[in-house]
Amino acid sequence: MTRMSGEQRVVGPSPTPAGFTVMALIAAFNEADIIGQVIRDLIDQGVRVYLLDHGSTDGTVAEAQPYLGRGLVRIERFTELETGGNGRVSWTSILRRKEALARELEASWFIHHDADEFRESPWAHLSLRDAIGFVDRLGYNAIDFELFNFWPTHDGFTGREDVRDTFRYYAPPAACDRLQIKAWKNVTGPVDLAASGGHEAIFPGRRVFPIRFILRHYPIRSQSHGTRKVLYERKARFSEEEQRRGWHVQYDAVDENYDFIRDPHALTKYDPDAARLHVILHHRGVEVLEETPTLRDETISDLRRSIDTLNRQFDTRNRETAELQGELDARNRTLEELSRQAEQRNREAEELRRQLDECSHDVAELGRQLDGRNRGAEKLAHELDQRIGEADELRRELDTVRRESQRLASELTATQQRLSDLHASLSWRCTAPLRAIGRALVEGKRARERGV
Numbered sequence: 001m002t003r004m005s006g007e008q009r010v011v012g013p014s015p016t017p018a019g020f021t022v023m024a025l026i027a028a029f030n031e032a033d034i035i036g037q038v039i040r041d042l043i044d045q046g047v048r049v050y051l052l053d054h055g056s057t058d059g060t061v062a063e064a065q066p067y068l069g070r071g072l073v074r075i076e077r078f079t080e081l082e083t084g085g086n087g088r089v090s091w092t093s094i095l096r097r098k099e100a101l102a103r104e105l106e107a108s109w110f111i112h113h114d115a116d117e118f119r120e121s122p123w124a125h126l127s128l129r130d131a132i133g134f135v136d137r138l139g140y141n142a143i144d145f146e147l148f149n150f151w152p153t154h155d156g157f158t159g160r161e162d163v164r165d166t167f168r169y170y171a172p173p174a175a176c177d178r179l180q181i182k183a184w185k186n187v188t189g190p191v192d193l194a195a196s197g198g199h200e201a202i203f204p205g206r207r208v209f210p211i212r213f214i215l216r217h218y219p220i221r222s223q224s225h226g227t228r229k230v231l232y233e234r235k236a237r238f239s240e241e242e243q244r245r246g247w248h249v250q251y252d253a254v255d256e257n258y259d260f261i262r263d264p265h266a267l268t269k270y271d272p273d274a275a276r277l278h279v280i281l282h283h284r285g286v287e288v289l290e291e292t293p294t295l296r297d298e299t300i301s302d303l304r305r306s307i308d309t310l311n312r313q314f315d316t317r318n319r320e321t322a323e324l325q326g327e328l329d330a331r332n333r334t335l336e337e338l339s340r341q342a343e344q345r346n347r348e349a350e351e352l353r354r355q356l357d358e359c360s361h362d363v364a365e366l367g368r369q370l371d372g373r374n375r376g377a378e379k380l381a382h383e384l385d386q387r388i389g390e391a392d393e394l395r396r397e398l399d400t401v402r403r404e405s406q407r408l409a410s411e412l413t414a415t416q417q418r419l420s421d422l423h424a425s426l427s428w429r430c431t432a433p434l435r436a437i438g439r440a441l442v443e444g445k446r447a448r449e450r451g452v
């Protein structure tokens with residue numbers, strides 16, 4: 001969006017190449033209440049700024065410094081005065097310095113700009129830079145401006161509000177200020193500003209674009225500002241030589257009793273659409289026809305063809321803008337759809353992340369349980385190993401007992417055989433009574449023991 005004095009305009013896609021640059025050369029003296037607004041507006045419209053500060057004693061430099069490196073190329077302290085040390089301002093020296101800067105600086109176009117004015121394209125959809133680029137492509141190398149002089153209609157301006165919103169009433173320029181050819185293409189050879197007192201850039205082969213651009217001028221912002229600026233900061237310091245040449249006459253009638261506050265009924269309320277329509281319909285070619293009626297029939301067809309060409313070009317640009325706007329809308333819709341899909345994917349990813357966290361928790365719990373079971377299995381395996389060891393020991397003992405049993409069985413068999421042999425022998429039979437007596441004695445002894 002580009003700020004345009006209370007209204008806003010949408011600047012369409014710029015057809016101007018990126019390398020196309022416009023440089024505004026501003027000279028300032030004690031303009032702290034407005035210089036920041038002027039620089040910011042130029043930068044917002046794609047125009048670079050070079051500031052010549054002519055020894056300001058207020059906050060002009062401080063107000064400009066925040067824009068250094070952001071569109072403001074440099075703040076030059078310009079203090080060259082007329083010889084003789086009389087403290088008077090040499091407007092000629094300032095203009096000569098601007099001529100030199102136009103030779104030294106790199107830019108496609110230059111604007112001889114004041115610190116208390118705002119310049120605008122005659123087409124609402126083009127910024128100042130893009131409009132100058134359009135003029136450049138049509139083959140013109142200079143631009144004239146329609147001057148609107150705005151006056152204070154009250155005494156309440158503080159410098160904190162936008163001066164274009166505060167003062168909305170203007171007066172047409174005086175005859176001495178009608179010529180405003182103050183924008184020119186960077187051409188080969190010098191450009192002369194001083195010869196006209198800064199009213200026009202003069203150079204060979206100049207072709208001025210027929211439609212004037214808009215120049216909104218705010219020279220006085222309050223009663224105290226007007227008194228200080230005109231009586232003490234301007235009239236008292238103007239070069240006497242320049243005054244003899246007829247320069248600086250706009251303030252000749254101003255004295256200490258001069259009232260700078262104007263009645264809005266004596267002025268015209270500014271309408272940006274009406275102003276643009278005026279500069280397009282009442283262009284320089286029309287003025288030539290009005291001043292020289294005999295040429296009207298001869299040139300009117302050429303002017304109509306030029307206007308038709310301009311209209312066709314604007315229609316083409318409007319169609320291109322509409323097509324680009326349609327593409328932009330389609331891309332915006334696609335972007336919105338992609339944004340919705342991205343949000344849905346984000347929600348799904350968040351749900352998957354939550355489920356993953358839950359699975360990780362479950363896996364950790366299963367891991368803990370598995371560790372416990374592994375420890376139990378290891379304990380059981382240890383006990384099993386012990387039981388197997390004990391079983392092996394029992395098996396070995398059983399084998400020993402089995403072998404001992406086999407040995408005893410063999411001995412028993414042998415003993416039984418010997419007993420059988422003994423029973424069968426004669427001595428055994430002969431000693432039978434003695435064994436019976438022995439058994440009886442043993443039984444008697446047992447019976448006595450039981451009786452006791």
